Structure formats: structure tokens, C-alpha cells
Amino acid sequence: MSWTAVTPFVLWAAVRVSGFEPGWPWVPVVAYTPYAAGAAALGGVLALALRRVAAGGAAFWAVVVLAAAVLPRTLADGGPRAEGPxxxxxxxxxxxxxxxxxxxxxxxxxxxxxxxxxxxxxxxxxxxxxxxxxxxxxxxxxxxxxxxxxxxxxxxxxxxxxxxxxxxxxxxxxxxxxxxxxxxxxxxxxxxxxxxxxxxxxxxxxxxxxxxxxxxxxxxxxxxxxxxxxxxxxxxxxxxxxxxxxxxxxxxxxxxxxxxxxxxxxxxxxxxxxxxxxxxxxxxxxxxxxxxxxxxxxxxxxxxxx
CATH class of the missing domain: 3.60.10.10 (Endonuclease/exonuclease/phosphatase)
Structure with missing residues (x-):
């Protein structure tokens, strides 16, 4: 049960960080990466609750990878400076x-x-x-x-x-x-x-x-x-x-x-x-x-x- 909950999001994180974009249906599906980050965290909680340390560790890795892609979008970073019109x-x-x-x-x-x-x-x-x-x-x-x-x-x-x-x-x-x-x-x-x-x-x-x-x-x-x-x-x-x-x-x-x-x-x-x-x-x-x-x-x- 724990690996069933975790594996899809480990694979998602691996593809997202790989620099490779598979064909359909990945292209429409990857738009939902922010939701996948939250689901990966829930999968990790389930794995740890079932005392499946390996599955929990894999889920933690997926959460870190997906969060690194998603969370910066919630933080204002200033961007380039310009003084024109x-x-x-x-x-x-x-x-x-x-x-x-x-x-x-x-x-x-x-x-x-x-x-x-x-x-x-x-x-x-x-x-x-x-x-x-x-x-x-x-x-x-x-x-x-x-x-x-x-x-x-x-x-x-x-x-x-x-x-x-x-x-x-x-x-x-x-x-x-x-x-x-x-x-x-x-x-x-x-x-x-x-x-x-x-x-x-x-x-x-x-x-x-x-x-x-x-x-x-x-x-x-x-x-x-x-x-x-x-x-x-x-x-x-x-x-x-x-x-x-x-x-x-x-x-x-x-x-x-x-x-x-x-x-x-x-x-x-x-x-x-x-x-x-x-x-x-x-x-x-x-x-x-x-x-x-x-x-x-x-x-x-x-x-x-x-």
C-alpha cells in the first residue's frame, strides 16, 4: 500500500527534474505538478504511518524535488530592475x-x-x-x-x-x-x-x-x-x-x-x-x-x- 501511494510521485519528480519531457499524456498531466507535490507529502505520511521507512524516504525525496520547483513561485523575488517608462x-x-x-x-x-x-x-x-x-x-x-x-x-x-x-x-x-x-x-x-x-x-x-x-x-x-x-x-x-x-x-x-x-x-x-x-x-x-x-x-x- 505504501509503495502504491508513493511510486507515482517518485516517478513524477524524477521526470520533472530530468530535463526530459515525455509525450502525451505527460504534457497535460505535468500542469498539475503543484498538486502532485501535496499528494507526495500525503503518500510519505502514509508510508511512515505504516512504518515503511524506504517508501517514506522515497516520498521525502519526491517532496523535496517537487517543492523546489513549485514553492519559489509563491515568493516575490524582485526580478530585473528597470527605470524606463x-x-x-x-x-x-x-x-x-x-x-x-x-x-x-x-x-x-x-x-x-x-x-x-x-x-x-x-x-x-x-x-x-x-x-x-x-x-x-x-x-x-x-x-x-x-x-x-x-x-x-x-x-x-x-x-x-x-x-x-x-x-x-x-x-x-x-x-x-x-x-x-x-x-x-x-x-x-x-x-x-x-x-x-x-x-x-x-x-x-x-x-x-x-x-x-x-x-x-x-x-x-x-x-x-x-x-x-x-x-x-x-x-x-x-x-x-x-x-x-x-x-x-x-x-x-x-x-x-x-x-x-x-x-x-x-x-x-x-x-x-x-x-x-x-x-x-x-x-x-x-x-x-x-x-x-x-x-x-x-x-x-x-x-x-x-
Missing amino acids: ALRVLAVNLLMGRADTAELMGLVRRWRPDVLTLQEFTPGAMRRLEAAGVREELPYAVSRAREGVGGSAVYARHPLTAGATIQYGGFRQARAWLWHPGGARVEIVSVHPCAPKRPARQTCWQAGLDALPRGGATPRVLAGDFNATLDHLPVRALLTAGYVDAADVMGRGLAATWPQEGSTQRFPGVAIDHVLAGGGTAVRDFRVLSLRHTDHRPVFAELRLP
Whole structure:
């Protein structure tokens, strides 16, 4: 009984620390690593209660490995320092364009983002948002609207120049250069790779994340629904390449962003929506918000450009 309770989490910890990411179903499962850390601790308690010292020791090792991966996300670490102009970013998955338009405009007016990235952005959602006045708040846009789940957009308070769209598996990740009045040129990506719900989708998920820009001193912001947590290798590779995760920097890295409502609510909450800042861009604030009629919670970050 003790080894039955302990072995799955020992294997989980071994794979998580190995630097190797197996195929499906590991990719969707590893998102629940914070829960696995707690379950490993319970397995260790059971093993010790049954006086199975070896199983208890194995469980203790798994707890240490998983806790080392998870607990730093609860501690504010400051991140890079920057003294340039502020850049406020709001990222929202619209659930095939169904999110409440009036409430979304309320978030825009309350939080006053300089950049709004939208995922699952449909032509209908674009018409409703623009009729509701989004261009009065954020007059510049790069739109890659599409029916279903594959569209995205970047709206901004400052001028934008369209970049090459990142497209895999029918998912269009809008890309733009923002010209900040403070003098900075910032690359923005509305992130949304396909979801690795089944084995056939893992390739486009991996490709969509691997294609995200990185490298150099250019200020960059990747904001949106990554369909991945900080436990997935492609996101860890982005952090190694110089990005910081705004939630992690502020000690809110375990704040769940999905699911918010609907049939998916039977799943435990995980943090798959992110704002990543690169090129020396600093993080000053991060919030997880709420919005009706979508299964994702919007995320907001206040950044400081170098």
C-alpha cells in the first residue's frame, strides 16, 4: 500500500527534474505538478504511518524535488530592475469570442492597459468590441481574427507595426512592434498555441511555443494563453532564454487562471495564462482578474521598460 501511494510521485519528480519531457499524456498531466507535490507529502505520511521507512524516504525525496520547483513561485523575488517608462498589459482568452464585451471594456477602462492581447478572437468579437469603443481606448491594432479558437489580436494605446504571424495547427499568434512614446521599441506577441488535449495536437503545441521570439536585449512581451505552466519544458526554455514570468516575480505563480467556469470547471485550477517579459523589462505588478462567459481568467501586469 505504501509503495502504491508513493511510486507515482517518485516517478513524477524524477521526470520533472530530468530535463526530459515525455509525450502525451505527460504534457497535460505535468500542469498539475503543484498538486502532485501535496499528494507526495500525503503518500510519505502514509508510508511512515505504516512504518515503511524506504517508501517514506522515497516520498521525502519526491517532496523535496517537487517543492523546489513549485514553492519559489509563491515568493516575490524582485526580478530585473528597470527605470524606463511603464507598460501595462492585459491578456484575455475570449472563449471563441463569447466573453462578456461590456465587462471586458470595463476592465480596459479600469486597468488602462497600454497593450491588450486577445486570444480566441473571432470576427464577431472584433465587431462587438469595436462597437463598444475599444478603439477609443486603444486606437491601434494588429488583428488576426478567425472563427473558432485560432484567432488572436494585439490592441495598443501607442502605434503598432505588424510582425509576421506565428501560425501552427490553425492557431494564429498575432505579433506586433509597439512604438512607445518613451522611445522604446517593444515586440508584443498574443500567445496562443494549440492545446495538447490529445497526442495529435502535441506537435503544434510544441511548435507554437518554440517559435516565440527570444534572445538579445530587445524588450519583448509575450502575453496570453500559453496552454502551459511553468512546469512545461517549452516555458522553462523561454525563462532560460531571458524572460521572466510576471506572476512568478510577484510571488503569485500558483494563482490559477483556468478553468474559470463551464464544463471544464471539473478540473483543478492551473496557471496557463502568463505575461512574460524579456530584454531587461521589469515587473512591478501582476493580477489575476475575472470575466464572465469565458473559461480563462484575464491576467494583468504592470511592467517597466529598460
